Amino acid sequence: MILTIDIGNTVIALGIFKENKLVHVFNLDTDNKRSSDLYLADLVMLFRVHQIDPKLIKEAIISSVVPILTSSFVENVTKLCGIEPLIVGRKTKTGLPLRVDNPSELGADLVAVSVGAINKFKSPIIIVDYGTANKFLYIDNNGALAGAIFTPGLTISYEALVNRTAQLPSVSLEKPNNILGKNTKDCLNSGAVYGNVAMISKLCEMIEKEVGFKCSKILTGGNAKYLKDELKDEFIYEENLIHDGLLTILLKTKGESKNEK
Structure with a gap:
């Protein structure tokens, strides 16, 4: 399985893909003051309720516009799934040409x-x-x-x-x-x-x-x-x-x- 995470200013959206097909979507509220441990508890609960074994997640990717929370989710995905997620950043090879000034x-x-x-x-x-x-x-x-x-x-x-x-x-x-x-x-x-x-x-x-x-x-x-x-x-x-x-x-x-x- 593959885990996708988008950390937005209002909502943190999580997706689970199985054989490249989206099978689960979850949303958490974005809270800059919420601790990494509390977000870890949220993930544990979501996986448990939906009977998802995090150890079966073999790849993960994160996009984020809330830098303060990015490290929390990297840490939590690593703890739960035993993998290091890819962070979409300036050096990521997305294949998207950018015809913008900056x-x-x-x-x-x-x-x-x-x-x-x-x-x-x-x-x-x-x-x-x-x-x-x-x-x-x-x-x-x-x-x-x-x-x-x-x-x-x-x-x-x-x-x-x-x-x-x-x-x-x-x-x-x-x-x-x-x-x-x-x-x-x-x-x-x-x-x-x-x-x-x-x-x-x-x-x-x-x-x-x-x-x-x-x-x-x-x-x-x-x-x-x-x-x-x-x-x-x-x-x-x-x-x-x-x-x-x-x-x-x-x-x-x-x-x-x-x-x-």
Whole structure:
């Protein structure tokens, strides 16, 4: 089995592959103050509940945008599985050409979702990754990451609006039935959901106009679930694209290591 881990700012996503097929996905909350031992206990519990023998995990890979937690998960994977995970970094041979000004600024998660998309879909591609931040990634005709747009995440924007206003209450985020709300909860949710749907559609239209090509459009990320139904005619929803990309990077790296020996 293969373990994939993406340490994000809000969620830590774990995937288990068996014979290169994703069979389990788990999420843990990201907490910079949580100790390595507590995260180890979380992993032990997850494996036990789902009857996964960690010693059967023979390879692991980690992408992380939270450096303070990276070492904790490296240590815990080593303890539980008896293997040292691959960390996606600047020197990792991902096979992804980068046509950007400063490749070192690019997050490991963005590299992984780009690799996952290129492995499954025809270029050019627009990847819309809705997480803590919203990322619009453009993959050109040659399979290179050639530009991006970042916007505040859906939940960040929503929480900022509620926290910076005196009379707007905090309500659960969900898709409303109608675009026009008739109460505060529906008005807030309509702005969060349909406002982001409109932004996605328009930004993708502008990207295609700038690059001069119609693109495959992929929707992914933890907050994409709120938007996917409204975008189903334009986008392919790939819930686990990050895990697909991490698997591809691991297999490529492992294959190149064998060829070098």
